[in-house]
Amino acid sequence: MHKIPFNKPHLIGKELENINRAVLNGHISGNGKFTERCHLWFKNKYGFRKCLLTTSCTDALEMAALLININPGDEIIMPSFTFVSTALAFVRQGAKIVFADSRNDHPGIDEGSIERLITPRTRAVVVVHYAGVACNMNVIVETANKHNLIVIEDAAQAIDSYYLKKPLGGIGHLGCLSFHETKNIQCGEGGMIIINDEKFEKRSEILWEKGTNRTAFRRGEVDKYGWVDIGSSFLPSELNSAFLYAQLKSIKSIQQKRLIQWGKYFEALKNLENKGYLRLPYIPDYATHNGHIFYVILNNKKEKENLLKYLNNRGVLSVFHYLPLHLSEYYYSKHDGRILPNAVMYSEELIRLPLFFELNSKEQSFIIDLIYKYFKR
Numbered sequence: 001m002h003k004i005p006f007n008k009p010h011l012i013g014k015e016l017e018n019i020n021r022a023v024l025n026g027h028i029s030g031n032g033k034f035t036e037r038c039h040l041w042f043k044n045k046y047g048f049r050k051c052l053l054t055t056s057c058t059d060a061l062e063m064a065a066l067l068i069n070i071n072p073g074d075e076i077i078m079p080s081f082t083f084v085s086t087a088l089a090f091v092r093q094g095a096k097i098v099f100a101d102s103r104n105d106h107p108g109i110d111e112g113s114i115e116r117l118i119t120p121r122t123r124a125v126v127v128v129h130y131a132g133v134a135c136n137m138n139v140i141v142e143t144a145n146k147h148n149l150i151v152i153e154d155a156a157q158a159i160d161s162y163y164l165k166k167p168l169g170g171i172g173h174l175g176c177l178s179f180h181e182t183k184n185i186q187c188g189e190g191g192m193i194i195i196n197d198e199k200f201e202k203r204s205e206i207l208w209e210k211g212t213n214r215t216a217f218r219r220g221e222v223d224k225y226g227w228v229d230i231g232s233s234f235l236p237s238e239l240n241s242a243f244l245y246a247q248l249k250s251i252k253s254i255q256q257k258r259l260i261q262w263g264k265y266f267e268a269l270k271n272l273e274n275k276g277y278l279r280l281p282y283i284p285d286y287a288t289h290n291g292h293i294f295y296v297i298l299n300n301k302k303e304k305e306n307l308l309k310y311l312n313n314r315g316v317l318s319v320f321h322y323l324p325l326h327l328s329e330y331y332y333s334k335h336d337g338r339i340l341p342n343a344v345m346y347s348e349e350l351i352r353l354p355l356f357f358e359l360n361s362k363e364q365s366f367i368i369d370l371i372y373k374y375f376k377r
């Protein structure tokens with residue numbers, strides 16, 4: 001049986017050439033030529049004021065938690081329907097996570113529920129642009145400003161997605177991207193922190209370079225460098241940046257392909273939505289997405305499990321997504337007990353269909369036919 005994987009990391013073909021150049025440059029530790037090229041690429045393309053490559057999005061989120069000085073007892077509001085890393089970075093600093101529910105029409109945070117979760121201990125709101133679809137940022141930023149809170153965007157899935165005309169990751173005080181091999185643009189493991197608020201700019205370079213002012217030293221701003229703050233080794237090797245740079249240069253063709261595949265699923269499955277068999281992704285007017293995930297929502301858990309089994313038994317590796325973090329083994333006992341029905345609903349009823357650069361049109365038609373056959377049984 002011909003198996004169709006859920007994801008296959010895409011190679012542009014220039015990655016090894018770039019890595020070779022990095023090696024010949026004689027500098028393969030971090031913060032070299034390719035890292036600078038990647039930073040510049042993002043600044044030029046999206047107008048980000050400052051960005052720093054990291055070894056993962058998890059790392060970028062950890063940097064964010066350090067940058068905003070999270071201390072034990074601080075509270076952070078974030079959705080429960082997300083990946084572990086969104087919460088982990090803040091929990092490591094001793095924060096208490098106050099989980100919000102997702103919207104009913106979209107897995108993003110329910111922006112209207114944020115205000116009543118705010119207490120005098122709340123420090124930040126972390127939003128997750130699920131499937132590269134923007135959360136309602138105007139409402140979120142307005143609510144946060146009113147209560148003097150920091151906004152951090154977990155834009156791990158959201159490279160090249162927009163809220164109105166603003167690129168995601170570039171709206172909150174800080175934004176974090178991922179270049180993990182499951183994301184649209186990848187280098188195996190990689191990430192980036194975007195610093196949109198000037199007040200975090202200087203310190204971000206120091207945390208990034210193990211608590212030293214080495215970056216300022218390299219620019220000739222200080223005549224020696226030393227230990228000036230906390231930090232870690234957040235910066236990636238030039239080998240990773242060289243690989244990533246090749247991918248960034250090809251973003252147009254990668255995005256084009258994914259959006260065509262996404263659109264094909266959407267058009268082909270509309271009929272099943274009209275008949276009430278499933279729900280398709282809802283894209284709010286303010287969101288321009290990047291084709292990161294194509295999901296469908298079934299009517300109940302049993303239906304989801306049956307369809308997953310049906311597809312997997314026929315070689316189509318479709319998958320569900322997150323177990324809500326408020327019900328996780330690690331955080332369950334620390335959660336305040338609120339029921340978050342939409343987070344649970346997405347966890348029980350949502351499945352993701354294969355979507356990757358090399359997925360060909362015949363394979364995609366095969367997947368669509370299978371879904372129709374399932375509902376005709």
Ligand SMILES: *Cc1c(COP(=O)(O)O)cnc(C)c1O
Nearest residue numbers: 056057058083085156178180191
């Ligand atoms: C992938 C992902 C992460 C983690 O990214 P890494 O680069 O693997 O650390 C965090 N948050 C979300 C929402 C993600 O999808």
